[in-house]
Amino acid sequence: MKIFHNTRHAEHAGRQEMFRGRMVDCHEVPARLQHVLDELARRPVGTLHTPAHDLPLDAALRRVHSADYLDFLTNAWNEWVAMDPANAQRDALPSVWPLASRHGFRTDAPPHNFAARLGQYAFDSGTPLMAGSWAAAREGAACALAAAQAVLSGERCAFALTRPPGHHAGPNFMGGYCFINNAAVAAQALRDGGLARVAVLDIDYHHGNGTQTCFYERDDVFTVSIHGDPRTEYPFFLGHADERGAGTGEGFNLNLPLPRGTGFEAWFGTLQRALQAVSDFAPQVLVVPMGLDTFEGDPISGFTLRSADYLQVGRALGSLGLPTVITMEGGYAVAEVGINAVNVLEGLKG
């Protein structure tokens, strides 16, 4: 297994996120990735690599994200500081949103004010953007692209070990600690590399709304997500069982929401359902946005998987016998995230 790790991840280290009217310390911290690296040093289930510098990254990003959104991310920090030099000491968070489709606001007259533009592109105020966020997210996408290319070159399994995570980011929006959708970048690169059918199986605690939105009207990328029921769990506004795809994509999205409190037995039964659906789709390759926030000790989530369960999760994923790209998503029980992530990889290796 090739493991592409993001050497620039620590340049993104948000300080605080808005939660129910107050600022709380960020859960998505650099130590998460370091714990995975430390565990990989103890249990080397794969070889560590960094993505080549000459990957066609900008082209790959444009295949998933809109040009205006990528421009926005590229310039965001400079524009934030240009608003007020004191902003250099603060992370950027939105505090005003257009809610265009429902509340009659206009989308044909985009504001120049940067705080307003941030609200145009972000769907929550829990995703701080700072000086190094774009560099870190961009290098993370390079890891995802490199992992996809490794699998296209015959590698059985490749892991993009990166943060910030990606599965909440959509074609033209950020949120849920995500800026660039690494799993979508990998899935699209696999399609563009000649594989006709790609399955994405998202096992993060939270619904992969960004990935779903990227591929919702397509029948060449089958998206499946097992997650906390959006009626009570973040991201709340997408992830219901009746979202099955649209147009050509009808029948090519599967959501398997589970109630908060779900334990391993019921979760694993649902994973079997997901694997059957993936297998019925008959893909050439699998992409797994891997969140470890299904863990019983996760501070912001509500399932109760234990560390040893992740070995079984990996084995079940491996039982499909498909070439597999894994991207690192959530998982906020920082001390255990390394063990849990490497357990999945070890199980998957078989």
Ligand code: SP5
């Ligand atoms: C990739 C991923 O897992 N994103 C998850 C984003 C969740 N954002 C909302 C989390 C709410 C945090 N609650 C803090 C409680 C402090 N006591």
Ligand code: ZN
């Ligand atoms: Zn999550």
